[in-house]
Amino acid sequence: MRHFPTLVSEEAADYVGRVRVLSPEVAHRIAAGEVIERPASAVKELIENSLDAGAGRVEVEIEDGGVALIRVSDDGSGMSPEDAGRAVTEHATSKIRTADDLASVISLGFRGEALHAIGAVSSMTLTTRRRGTEGSLGARVRVFAGEVVESATASHPPGTTVEARDLFLNLPVRRGFLGTVRAEANAVATVVESLALSRPEVGFFLRSDGRRSLALPAAADLRERISQVHGLSLARSLVALGDPVVWGFVSPLAISFPTRRYLHVAVNGRVVEADSFAPAVARAYADLLPKGRHPAAFLRLELGPGEVDVNVHPAKSAVRLRGGRSAYPLVVGTIRSALAQEQEIGGGAPPEEGGAGLTLIGQFAGRCIIAQEGDELIVLDQHGAHERILYERLSRNPRAEATTLPSPVVARLPEDLAPEVWNFEVEMQALGFRFEPFGEGAVRISGVPETVTDPETALLAALHALAGGEDLAKALACKGSTRFGENLSKEEMEALLKEWSETTFREICPHGRPIVKRLTLVDLLREFGRI
Ligand SMILES: Nc1ncnc2c1ncn2[C@@H]1O[C@H](COP(=O)(O)OP(=O)(O)OP(=O)(O)O)[C@@H](O)[C@H]1O
Ligand SMILES: [Mg+2]
Structure with a gap:
């Protein structure tokens, strides 16, 4: 560990917070562009500086949506008077030195640009005192529209306050593009909330036109x-x-x-x-x-x-x-x-070994499967359950082998989809479709994914989904699944129940709709007025 003599001049001490002006070569490597577009962007920059300085508490005050006043105070490391003077100049930063440092930035700031940019478009006052310099004075630097107009000693508790008044005072056009006071104030509040979410351990407070608009004391997590x-x-x-x-x-x-x-x-x-x-x-x-x-x-x-x-x-x-x-x-x-x-x-009774806890009772109206699971009576939407099964099967194994059809099926393609079929040939192949051109606007399908029962409908559904950027597994699961109003044999229902009970998200179909209704004996007895 290095110990510095207590009375060394600041220039000699190589303490971490030291602000330097980046060389033009390094400055050049930094993504350049508009830094301050509206009050909220200035607030974001100032809060990030406070966080980089290790603040435990950040107070923000704005007037007129931030146009008349932005003030950000922190209890972070503060700056020496020399650093304060340099910090407001262009490309001045303590956070990186060389172009190589850009490869491993751990601070929020690194461009040495924010204070300079804010000072260039406002009347800005930076007041600061370095932590650990008790008994001495801090520093104040004032910048008006980009010109340093004052550097003086000033008192300030350890930490930093930056005040920017009259934002865009020299850019009337920019000011004209701003939203209403309310919109700008809301944007500031959003920025404060957002940064606060990134640092739960820091307290954030926002006042807008004298009223407290956010109070977020340091949180545990x-x-x-x-x-x-x-x-x-x-x-x-x-x-x-x-x-x-x-x-x-x-x-x-x-x-x-x-x-x-x-x-x-x-x-x-x-x-x-x-x-x-x-x-x-x-x-x-x-x-x-x-x-x-x-x-x-x-x-x-x-x-x-x-x-x-x-x-x-x-x-x-x-x-x-x-x-x-x-x-x-x-x-x-x-x-x-x-x-x-x-x-x-949290979701329902967990299936016992391979769905053994699930007993088929029967089918209702050709649409629902009735079963008992543990001590619950369950009514299952058979179409939705089948979709869920197919969806999870397809998502697990989207590159399924094609099942060769006993005899090829010719599918006519609607005009809008006819050109798409060749754009998505690779994807369709990967899904397990095998087909070849068959005259104008048609294809001959010789193989389909394992789950598909109706080759033509499935092919069109897959194409539609691909062309519309939708979820393929979902489209195929829907088209390949048991329709409403289909009578199923006992074996089919048992197989469906078993596979359904092994799906991960078995309570909802791939369209996000619930597919299970559960009733306990207590529910029923209550319904019957027995308890
Ligand atoms: N609240 C603060 N507390 C302590 N030091 C600060 C504070 N604000 C700025 N500084 C010092 O001033 C320097 C310049 O700040 P500025 O925001 O302009 O650049 P930066 O944070 O280094 O990079 P960026 O432009 O990406 O924000 C910082 O590197 C830091 O050393
Ligand atoms: Mg910064």
Whole structure:
């Protein structure tokens, strides 16, 4: 461990917080672009600085949606007067030095750009005092529209306050593009909430036009922070993800929302645009939620700093995994197994050895299978149950061998699909379809996936799904499955029950609809007025 003599001048002491101006070569390597677009972007930058400085508490105050005033105070490391003076200049940062450092950034900031950018478009005052310099004064630096107009000593508790007044004072056009005061204030609140979700252990407070708009004291963990931000009932219901690389929380199957409002992603502690993770989350729930419904997902990815490229977007809101890796399969897989586990614990009676606890009673109206499971009477939607079985079979083994048809079937293709069939030939082959051109607008099918009973309908369904970017397994499961109103033999029903009881998400069909109704004797006796 190194010990510094107490009375060394700051220039000699190589302490971590020291701000340097990046060389033009390094500065050049940094994704450039608009840093401050609206008050919320300035608030984001200032809070990130506070977090990088190790703050335990961040207070934000805005007036007029942040246009008249933004003030962010923290109790972090603070800066020496020399650093404060340099921090407001262009490309000045304590967080990286060389281009190589860009490969393993662990702080939220790294461009040395934010304070300079805010100072360039406002009347900005930075007041700070370094932690551990008790008894001495701090520093104040004032910048007006990009010009440093004052550097002085000032008193300040350990930590930093940055105040930006009159945002875009020199850019009237930009100011004209801003939303209403309310819209800008809401955007600021969203940014504060979002950053707060990424750091539960830090307290966040927001005042807007003198009124307290958010109060999020330091929380014990992510679940508690979610509870502070989105309410106890959502937080309590969430299912924990159990992977060392992808952790966090997602909503259980019974809870969904009409929008993607509850999607929040942080990679190595950095909040990133959740949109890029939306497809993976949607995939994980594709066969579990009804159309138009979305889950809640608070995802945390923990990768080595060298595995993530943060220098992708000027607003630092996107990251890229190095080596062309994709987080997609990992995210989908982690969510699926957490949901499957939750289903086992919470969803109905677990099947005993190979579904032995399930006894067939009979069929009702050619649509439902009635059975007994443990001490419950169950009514099963046979179409939905069959779809669930086929869906899970197809998803497990999408590259199924083709079953050769006893005699080939000619399928006419509708005009809009005729050209698609050759665009998706490879995918169709992989699914187990075998076909060849058969004159204008038709194909001759010689093989189909194992689950398919009606080759023509299945081929068209698969094509439709591929052309529309839909879930193939879902489309095929639906088209291949037992129709409503079909009488099944006892053996068929028993086979269906057995396979259904072994599916993972057996309570819902791949369209997200419930397929089981359960009744206990107590339910019935209550109904009959016997208890
Ligand atoms: N709240 C703060 N507490 C302590 N030091 C700070 C604070 N804000 C800024 N600094 C110091 O000022 C430097 C410049 O800040 P600035 O936000 O401009 O750049 P950065 O955070 O290094 O990179 P980026 O532009 O990506 O945010 C930081 O590197 C840091 O050393
Ligand atoms: Mg910064």
